[in-house]
Amino acid sequence: MIDLPPFDALALSLHHSPGVHAMLLGSGLSRSAGIPTGWEITLDLIRRLGALDGLTDVNDWPKWYFEKYGKAPNYFEILDSLASTQAERRLILQSYIDAASGEEARQPTKAHHSIARLVAAGKVKVLITTNFDRLLEGALRTAGIEPMVIANDDAVAGATPLVHTRCTVIKVHGDYLDARMNTDPELADYSAATNDLRTCPRFTASLSLERGDWQ
Incomplete structure (x- = not known):
């Protein structure tokens, strides 16, 4: 058995199985854009x-x-x-x-744009993030991709099946401009609508949306 370095194995998997993988993105992604962790x-x-x-x-x-x-x-x-x-x-x-008064607006980082290029190339279709900001969506739009964004239960109900979208961004903690952001006690379990993303026939992707069990 050939023991490939993890990065090489992932690169090969992305190449040979485009659109199969989902990416889980945390607050470090936006740190260099000036948004604190x-x-x-x-x-x-x-x-x-x-x-x-x-x-x-x-x-x-x-x-x-x-x-x-x-x-x-x-x-x-x-x-x-x-x-x-x-x-x-x-x-x-x-x-x-948001940037303070007189400061330039926060801009997507190289990491955001690199992820957008992976999506544009068809390598990744589902992006799961705990971030509240919209820099990821901005990078995707710069790459010519209008993502389907799921940040609350209403969005789940009206969402297009994952397999039929070019890119789906799932914001499990909500969006910073939406007053329905969740606190930790409210996230002890995700809502039924969010959990149904992993079992609903309309959403055929290898995702497990139970807290702490992302695949």
Whole structure:
């Protein structure tokens, strides 16, 4: 048996089985575009909590949080404590994703454009992302591809079957301009509509949408 390096094996698989693979994309994809990662947002949210106690200069914010609340920092839990409604959570996250006044708009990175080229070449058709931003969609459109975006249950209900789309972007945590973004407790299980993507006859792709079991 030939023991190929994982990268070479993946490259061959993409070449010989175009459109079969799905890509799972996390927050690091947009980091170089100026959008902070989930952990970086968490640290800043902790600073906001500290400011309520009059603190501005703490060397170890996660340690301070643990000592005050008796638990490790959790991104969604902290966000939920600062914003009581989905609309308020959306506004907080939008402040991290949109460029500040006077700054240039966030632009897709080389990684976004590389993924778009894979889609344009027909190698990948399904992109699953935990990101709230729209840089991936922007890169796809620059490559001449209008993706079908699934970011909530309504989109699932009206979606075209995966096999009949050139590209489907599944945003499992929602979109930052949609007030229906989810918190961690709400994501203990994905909605029935989202989970049905893996079993509905209309969606024939090798995807498992149960939390922690992506294929």
